[in-house]
Amino acid sequence: MSNSLLLNETCKFKLGPTKEQEMVLEELMEAYRKMVEECLETALKLGITSRKRLHESVYKGLRVKYQLYPSHYIYTAITQALGIFKSYRRVSRKRKNVKPPEVKALKTVLLDDTHLFWFSWGELKLATHKGHITTPFKVHKHAKKFRDWKVKGSRLVKDGSEYYLHVTFRKAIEERKPEGLLGIDVNEKSIDLAIVKPNRIKFVKIDISEAKYIRNR
Numbered sequence: 263m264s265n266s267l268l269l270n271e272t273c274k275f276k277l278g279p280t281k282e283q284e285m286v287l288e289e290l291m292e293a294y295r296k297m298v299e300e301c302l303e304t305a306l307k308l309g310i311t312s313r314k315r316l317h318e319s320v321y322k323g324l325r326v327k328y329q330l331y332p333s334h335y336i337y338t339a340i341t342q343a344l345g346i347f348k349s350y351r352r353v354s355r356k357r358k359n360v361k362p363p364e365v366k367a368l369k370t371v372l373l374d375d376t377h378l379f380w381f382s383w384g385e386l387k388l389a390t391h392k393g394h395i396t397t398p399f400k401v402h403k404h405a406k407k408f409r410d411w412k413v414k415g416s417r418l419v420k421d422g423s424e425y426y427l428h429v430t431f432r433k434a435i436e437e438r439k440p441e442g443l444l445g446i447d448v449n450e451k452s453i454d455l456a457i458v459k460p461n462r463i464k465f466v467k468i469d470i471s472e473a474k475y476i477r478n479r
Contacts, residue, residue: 269433273408275399277386277425286392287418287425293391294335295368297324301343306362311348316340330391338372371418379427381413386427388418399427450474 279287301320310316317340324336346363354360373379373388380387387396411431419426442459451474455466 279397297339305347334374334377369420373416
């Protein structure tokens with residue numbers, strides 16, 4: 263893959279859980295929030311930035327508290343807490359009196375790409391403390407471009423009373439050498455393009471003067 267680049271894009275899907283599934287998701291979100299909260303508190307208290315050290319400090323205790331939940335939720339909670347803590351450290355080095363982060367309003371669950379969810383076009387299968395649940399979603403027009411891409415990760419997100427799945431897709435694309443240059447100058451009345459190639463140079467003027475009149479009208 264020496265001549266290839268890995269392109270990552272995220273696409274959002276609105277889930278359609280039943281009332282019973284919504285209750286399961288609500289319980290999952292709250293339990294996960296508490297996992298992240300405990301991981302973050304430990305990282306803040308001990309100044310831990312190493313994933314291995316944080317895992318050693320919190321895993322056994324969390325496994326006892328959340329026996330019914332798949333263990334990979336603890337792994338992703340550790341990952342999420344470390345990300346929050348490292349971001350806080352970076353900001354606190356630049357600014358004074360930065361308040362320690364909290365996760366009381368956390369509405370995101372970081373999902374593992376192989377153990378916690380199974381994505382297929384039109385439905386999501388999710389591992390929970392109540393077993394696997396399968397909930398449908400609509401495949402909108404924009405999402406169809408990702409059908410031949412690989413699924414590399416996902417987040418379960420609650421927005422108000424709605425649940426969404428944010429899926430990260432990955433695709434290898436060939437790296438190409440540019441054949442020339444394109445210069446763009448955006449003005450109030452026109453967009454001017456300068457196309458420069460090894461064998462020719464071309465100038466293009468696009469009249470957009472009518473746009474200002476339409477906007478004002």
